Every structure is written in C-alpha cells, then in structure tokens.
C-alpha cells in the first residue's frame with residue numbers, strides 16, 4: 528500500500544515514520560547534530576550541515592507534505608519565519624495583497640517590516656468582486672489569505688479565489704493554521720502554497736513554536752528552500768521530533784476539538800449575558816454554507832461578544848478557570864484570549880474598529896477536556 532493512499536488517521540502516524548535503518552528503532556532518532564562527516568570532500572550521504580538538511584526535520588517535512596497532499600514541505604522555527612521567507616520571495620517592484628483580517632503578527636510583519644519593500648494592500652477576501660478588482664488593478668505577485676480568519680472567523684472561497692489568481696497570474700497563499708489539514712486542504716482547492724503555524728493544532732501540545740509551508744510547485748519549493756538556507760530559520764531537530772510526536776494524534780484531537788466546540792458554541796449562543804457568538808458551525812454564521820462546502824469540519828475556535836464593555840469582559844476573563852488566559856491556540860488545553868489587548872494589539876486601532884475587534888470580544892480555543900467541565904467553567908465565570 529502506498530503512503531498516499533492511506534487514510535488521514537494512518538498518514539499522521541506513518542508518514543515519515545519508517546523505522547531507523549541501523550537499529551530498527553520504531554521512533555525516529557533526534558539527529559541532534561550540526562554537521563556530518565564526509566568520506567572525501569563532497570562525498571556525503573545527502574547531509575552536510577543541519578541548517579540546510581537534517582534527517583529528523585526531513586521526516587517531519589515528509590509527513591507534513593503528505594498531510595496537505597503536497598510534494599514538498601519546509602519546516603521553520605516559527606509560523607512567522609515561514610511567512611518571512613515567502614515574503615522575501617516577492618520580486619522587487621511587485622505588489623502584495625493580503626486579507627484584511629489576519630493574525631496580528633502577520634499584519635505587523637507586512638505593515639512594519641515589508642511595507643518599505645513593496646506596496647501592500649489589505650482587502651476583504653470574502654468579497655470576490657473586491658478580490659478581482661484588486662487583482663486586476665495591482666497585478667500582485669501573491670495574495671495571502673487566512674480562512675477562517677483570526678479572530679473573526681470569516682470564510683473566503685478558496686477555489687474561486689484560486690481561479691481568479693490564475694487568471695491574473697498571481698500566486699495564492701493560504702494560511703491553514705485554524706483548520707489544520709484534517710479539516711481543510713487548500714492545495715486541493717487550487718492554492719499554490721499552504722502555510723501553518725505548527726505551534727497550534729499540528730503540534731497540539733503547546734510545547735513547540737514552529738511553522739511550515741507545503742506546495743506542489745518545484746520552483747516555489749526551490750526558491751523558499753534557498754531562502755531558508757540563506758536566512759537560516761530552520762526548525763531544530765528536537766522541535767522537529769516533538770512535532771512528529773504531536774501530529775500523530777491530530778485526527779483524534781481535531782475531532783474532539785470540534786465536538787466540544789459545537790457544544791460550547793451552542794451554550795454561549797443561548798446564554799443571556801452573551802451578545803453574539805461567531806462559529807462557522809452555527810447556522811447564524813454568515814458563511815455557514817461555504818464553510819460546509821469547503822471544510823470537512825468547523826474546528827475548535829470560537830469568538831464571542833460579552834454583553835457590556837471592557838470592565839465586564841476583563842472580569843469574565845479573570846473568572847474562567849479551565850480556559851486559561853493566554854495567547855496562542857490549538858493545544859489540548861482550552862485557552863481564552865482578549866484579541867484587542869493580546870493577540871491583535873499590533874493591528875492598528877482604526878482597523879480593529881472597522882473589523883469590530885472591540886473591547887467586549889473574546890476568542891477561545893476549545894480544548895479536548897471533558898465538555899461538561901468546560902461549559903460549567905464558562906457558566907460560573909458568566910455568573
């Protein structure tokens with residue numbers, strides 16, 4: 528049986544998982560080495576220096592590529608590192624388009640690091656007419672989108688946007704961190720590059736910071752690998768090993784994240800002290816139909832507005848006990864976050880206002896704990 532024919536639950540466990548050839552060790556070795564001995568100058572086994580290649584990282588990359596139905600993958604020391612490498616690949620004089628509701632660090636990277644190098648326009652990618660208008664006008668090298676977005680969980684139509692990008696000769700990059708490859712595969716829908724913060728669902732245990740991209744385009748892969756090797760943010764052997772370990776349970780974790788999130792979303796939706804709940808799995812979500820079409824599930828992230836303002840919201844966030852107040856998401860434990868003060872503080876105030884990232888907005892990452900415990904926790908805090 529070929530690896531590519533395996534079901535997802537088998538892939539996460541077996542891709543990149545051949546036993547170590549010299550010992551039979553069923554778990555991969557951590558090749559904690561910077562360099563490799565050569566028999567004669569240039570005579571080596573494909574490994575010269577660990578910034579360029581490392582056997583443990585290679586195993587992880589093989590696994591990650593397979594999960595996104597890609598030929599190639601590159602794993603980096605953070606999600607922002609892979610974004611940086613991709614942004615460095617933009618040729619001089621070319622423009623960039625980006626979704627207007629993206630991870631705070633992404634907006635900072637574009638606005639404060641790369642804005643000197645090229646023209647960057649933030650657009651509403653849920654509106655296909657707007658996407659086409661800007662593709663036509665700006666002829667960008669690439670369009671970067673997140674779907675669902677962070678923190679508003681807006682959904683953009685990947686297949687239709689990919690078609691438009693082809694028409695105007697622009698690359699489409701999709702940050703698939705929120706769905707993980709278990710629920711969504713952007714390359715299958717026509718995207719050119721998919722990226723992940725491995726820190727989140729893929730590793731899933733809140734003990735690694737890492738990033739990755741996957742693609743089927745050899746030219747893009749060669750170019751990003753050249754940049755990774757030149758600039759240097761390769762994922763360490765130990766972190767590669769931890770992610771290989773974490774990803775094995777991705778399928779069962781994602782399923783449980785979703786089962787819990789649906790129940791939590793319904794609970795919040797019916798609670799008198801909650802103004803509004805945003806979750807793609809609720810029928811009230813404006814893009815619920817598209818979410819059902821393009822994703823195989825709705826994920827574990829929920830955004831909601833508490834009735835009241837900063838005071839009530841802060842109080843609620845100090846009263847939750849299981850939903851630990853912390854940045855990040857996608858780990859087995861539940862987390863709560865105040866986007867305006869925490870994850871999205873680097874998004875300009877006007878933009879936050881326009882997007883309605885207000886003082887009473889809360890984003891939660893629903894973990895895989897006992898769901899009644901989670902609901903009781905929220906119930907108590909809302910009291």
Ligand SMILES: *Cc1c(COP(=O)(O)O)cnc(C)c1O
Nearest residue numbers: 605606607630677704724726737
């Ligand atoms: C966390 C995150 C990133 C950045 O990844 P790091 O690993 O923190 O550098 C990028 N995109 C999304 C959607 C994220 O949630």
